[in-house]
Amino acid sequence: MMTFNSDSEAPDVAEPNGNSAISVVPRPNSDSDSDDSVQAVRRLLDAHRGDRHLVLLQDFPDPDALSSAWAYKLIAASYKIECDIVYAGTLSHQENIALVRLTGLPARRWLSAADNSHLGDYQGLVLVDNQGTTSQLYEHLREAGLPLVLVIDHHAPQSKLDAEYIDLRPHIRATATILTEYLQQGLLNLDRNNSKHTKCATALMHGLRADTNQLMHAGASDFMAAAYLSQFYDGQLLSAVLQASRSKRVMDVIERSLRNRKVQNNVSIAGVGYLRYDDRDAIPQAADFLVTEENVHTAVVYGIVHDEDEEREVVIGSLRTSKITLDPDEFIKEAFGQDSEGRFFGGGRSMAGGFEIPVGFLSGFYENSEYNRHKWEVFDTQIKQKLWRLVNPEEGMINTD
Numbered sequence: 212m213m214t215f216n217s218d219s220e221a222p223d224v225a226e227p228n229g230n231s232a233i234s235v236v237p238r239p240n241s242d243s244d245s246d247d248s249v250q251a252v253r254r255l256l257d258a259h260r261g262d263r264h265l266v267l268l269q270d271f272p273d274p275d276a277l278s279s280a281w282a283y284k285l286i287a288a289s290y291k292i293e294c295d296i297v298y299a300g301t302l303s304h305q306e307n308i309a310l311v312r313l314t315g316l317p318a319r320r321w322l323s324a325a326d327n328s329h330l331g332d333y334q335g336l337v338l339v340d341n342q343g344t345t346s347q348l349y350e351h352l353r354e355a356g357l358p359l360v361l362v363i364d365h366h367a368p369q370s371k372l373d374a375e376y377i378d379l380r381p382h383i384r385a386t387a388t389i390l391t392e393y394l395q396q397g398l399l400n401l402d403r404n405n406s407k408h409t410k411c412a413t414a415l416m417h418g419l420r421a422d423t424n425q426l427m428h429a430g431a432s433d434f435m436a437a438a439y440l441s442q443f444y445d446g447q448l449l450s451a452v453l454q455a456s457r458s459k460r461v462m463d464v465i466e467r468s469l470r471n472r473k474v475q476n477n478v479s480i481a482g483v484g485y486l487r488y489d490d491r492d493a494i495p496q497a498a499d500f501l502v503t504e505e506n507v508h509t510a511v512v513y514g515i516v517h518d519e520d521e522e523r524e525v526v527i528g529s530l531r532t533s534k535i536t537l538d539p540d541e542f543i544k545e546a547f548g549q550d551s552e553g554r555f556f557g558g559g560r561s562m563a564g565g566f567e568i569p570v571g572f573l574s575g576f577y578e579n580s581e582y583n584r585h586k587w588e589v590f591d592t593q594i595k596q597k598l599w600r601l602v603n604p605e606e607g608m609i610n611t612d
């Protein structure tokens with residue numbers, strides 16, 4: 212299926228390796244990893260000219276995912292590939308809503324997992340900033356026979372993927388950096404006078420800042436990508452996106468996390484009880500906040516998110532850490548293990564991780580009921596036991612009040 216065209220416009224990989232070379236920060240295009248990936252993606256796009264791709268994001272897409280998917284869509288369009296960017300959950304962070312509205316970012320919610328009527332329009336599936344494990348649509352789309360064409364991600368490997376090409380770079384801090392390298396190496400030449408291009412560059416800048424804690428955790432390649440984007444992005448538009456304010460309900464969840472937190476061995480853990488689907492992003496925001504406390508290097512916040520439309524409940528948790536030696540992916544996989552089908556309940560990337568545990572048969576939210584209280588206590592106790600066991604191995608089970 213793939214054709215291997217010559218890549219005459221490809222940058223030369225070879226760099227002199229002599230002793231005279233002065234040590235400098237590596238240029239992205241001297242990174243052979245990145246070069247190989249760009250060549251492979253270029254060949255793949257060439258081979259799929261005229262196709263239509265479905266670009267799938269995690270259920271609660273973040274700025275890194277949204278901006279990277281948009282960049283992919285713009286790149287693919289120049290290869291006559293049309294893309295639709297979809298997610299199955301909701302946009303719940305005030306900054307994400309502002310980002311989408313202010314830039315006109317073309318992502319939409321896929322309304323029903325059961326709706327197959329449009330699947331025939333697509334020849335391929337592309338995963339951006341995820342590996343299918345954080346989308347409730349992924350299994351469904353694969354079962355419906357949509358071939359996985361391309362995966363572009365920076366999370367640690369989550370499961371075995373059979374894609375035509377996988378550009379998985381866990382050492383890169385943001386998927387936006389990978390997409391920016393694609394742009395920089397000529398998959399699409401950005402034009403300062405094209406407002407879609409400047410808006411996409413602004414979104415990418417936001418995405419890469421968001422995933423690197425405002426560049427504080429950025430590596431050399433993220434800085435190089437930011438430097439490249441700085442020629443195209445709109446600073447005023449970015450500050451408008453960043454000024455989006457938090458809703459009262461999000462503030463309430465942060466307040467609950469503060470009140471309920473327990474700190475042991477520099478790890479802060481807080482359960483926040485029930486929250487609405489649309490406020491789900493309050494959980495990572497609360498974790499971001501708790502990790503700023505003195506003597507705390509890692510924060511975990513979780514709650515039961517209930518989706519009124521589908522009567523579905525799921526425990527959602529977020530981990531944030533400033534401890535370089537703590538691997539969030541390993542930590543979460545070890546704490547919660549796998550479900551009966553061998554899928555992990557969560558994973559992570561550098562400095563951050565998350566988990567989702569289905570409430571299943573016990574789902575159902577009844578206003579002010581004892582049932583809700585019991586259910587919360589059971590999940591809260593179990594999650595705390597699993598976390599404290601890792602944080603405090605000598606003490607084993609601890610009392611959770």
Ligand SMILES: [Mn+2]
Pocket residue numbers: 275276340365384385386422
């Ligand atoms: Mn990301």
